[in-house]
Amino acid sequence: MARARTQYKCRSCGYISASYLGRCPNCGAWNQFEKESQEVRQTSTKATPSRLMASVGAKEAVKMSTVKAEKEERVLTKSSELNRVLGGGIVPGSLVLIGGDPGIGKSTLMLQIMSELAEKYKVLYVSGEESASQIKLRADRLGLGQSPMLLYPESNMEHIRDQIDDVKPDFVVIDSIQTMNEPSLDSMVGSASQVREVTAELMKIAKLDQVTVFVIGHVTKEGSIAGPKILEHMVDTVLYFEGDEHHAYRILHSVKNRFGAANEIGMFEMKTEGLAEVTNPSAVFLDERLPDSTGSAVVVSLEGTRPILGEIQALVTPTAFGYAKRTTSGLDYNRVSLLLAVLEKRGNLMLQNQDAYLSATGGIRLNEPAIDLAIAMAIASSYYDKEISATDCFVGEIGLTGEVRRVNQIQARVKEAGKVGFKRIFIPKYNMSPALQDLGIEVIPVSSVRQALHYLFS
Incomplete structure (x- = not known):
């Protein structure tokens, strides 16, 4: 009943x-x-999330020691940046969610990658937003018009399931998840229940049929993927496409990855002929840096396992109003406010009557604590109106008492700075080790903000 x-x-x-x-x-x-x-039926075989887990699991509990772990053979694409973000390539039978702002390049990236894979594998591109002729026009512009990839403009999940059963593809692209419709549900297309049920059905297809599914998802004005958070919990990998509309560079950021390290990034440049890889992001972020400029400091930030050199700029000016103004771009506002307070209390910088404007150049967003020392030195450089040497860079987390705390992966950071051409790097004292002396760059350990200020501005 x-x-x-x-x-x-x-x-x-x-x-x-x-x-x-x-x-x-x-x-x-x-x-x-x-x-x-x-409608709810007791004998329903509909792929809800709970039934989905039962369908892909074992019939009975087994000892872990008796389970044979079979290493999945990954599929490598021609894009080394995408391979890096995915943890070494595409895992067959995985469900990958790609989110980003409208027009950021999600569909362009998928069209390029799938057109290349279609030379060896069977690829089905399902679009609920564009007709086949519209996709063909975009493919012609990108030079991919002769690809053997299969196009299927459809939003009804029943028809999509039938098409997948008939074609038996190796890769499926859903563009986008918010346009897909499960006819058995009474809710509107794009609603939370529709997105959840469609994703559950795609997960069942991926796991039972060993079909790799890429799902494109819209991003809301708050910056999260539209739909409930369960959407991100259900998929294997979540990738965010980030970038500034005023810059040509795009960053593919791994937020979740069941088959590799999270927080990895890949960098692309949007050109007329599509997305091109950027293999040396450090050079991109530093190529427009002015020599002998005050308020500028270079940091060696770690994104996943990849060290990247970025420039942090600060402008400190006397305030013309009753209270000081603080503005940040690409940096955490609360973290910057904390560092301004530490510099005033521990570094004897009178900043309470100074406006402070800080930015991470190039459109990149830096979040890790290891950028604290570079932020502090950029602020001090602008405050004293003294430039920092163009061959100096900084790594270190700053505590409330003014101490410079250790950071992880220090050897990789120092090695990257030396490879790019920097002569000195300031690091936390407790990260110092003899192995860092042989990396072709002078390493200066500091234990406090006051000591770093003394080295640079005394």
């Missing part, structure tokens, strides 16, 4: 309520509840 079940789900966080609510009690969002109605 079938029975109808009605519930209301928050589009922002996925909270479920038996009745409509104006404000979500879980996340506080207003007017986000939508009605969900569906």
Whole structure:
């Protein structure tokens, strides 16, 4: 016997309520509840997330010591940057979610990668947003018009499942997940329930049929992938395409990866003929740096396992208003405010009546604590109006008492700085080791902010 079940789900966080609510009690969002109605059968084989896990699991519990771990043979693409972000290549049977702002290059990247894979494998490109002729026009512009890739403009999941069963592809691209429709659900296309059920069905296809599925997802104005957070929990890998509309560079950032290290990045440049790889990001971020400029410091940041040199700029000027203004771009505002307070208290810099503007150049966003020392030195350079040598760079986390704390992967950072051509690098004292002396760069250990200021500006 079938029975109808009605519930209301928050589009922002996925909270479920038996009745409509104006404000979500879980996340506080207003007017986000939508009605969900569906038929529930006791013998249903529909691929809900719980049934999906049962379908791909074992029939009975087994000892871990008796399980044979079979290493998956990864599929390598011609894009070394994408291979890096995925942890060494594409894992067959995986479900990969690619999110990003509209027009950032998600569809372009997939079209380029899948056109190349279509030379050896069977690829099905499912589009719910464009017709076959529109995709063909874009492929011609990118020089990919003669690719043997299969195009299927469709948004109905029943038809898509039938097409996958008929074609039996090795790779499937869903562009985009918000346009796909599960006909058995009563909710509107793009709603939380639709996105969740479609993703569960795609996961079943990927795991049971060993089909690698790439899913393109839109990003909301808050910067998160549209749909409930369960979407990111269900997939194997989550990649974010980031970039500034005023810059040609795009960064593919791995947020989650079940088959490799997370937080890896790959860098691309958007050109007329498509996305081109950037194999040396450090040179890109530093090539426009002015010599003998004040308020500029170079940091060796670590993105995943990849060290990247970036420039941090600071402008400190006397405030014309009753309170000092702080502005950041590409840096965490709260972290910068904390470092300004530490410099005033521990470094004797009178910053309470100074406006401070800080930026990470090139459109990159730096978040790790190891950039603290470079931020502090850039602020001090602008405050004293004294330049920092163009061959100096910095690594170190700063504590509230002004100490410079150790960071991870120091040898890789120092080696990258020496390879790019820097002569000196300031690092935390507790990271110092004899092995760092043989990397072709002078290593200066510092234990506090005051000591670093004394080295540079006394």
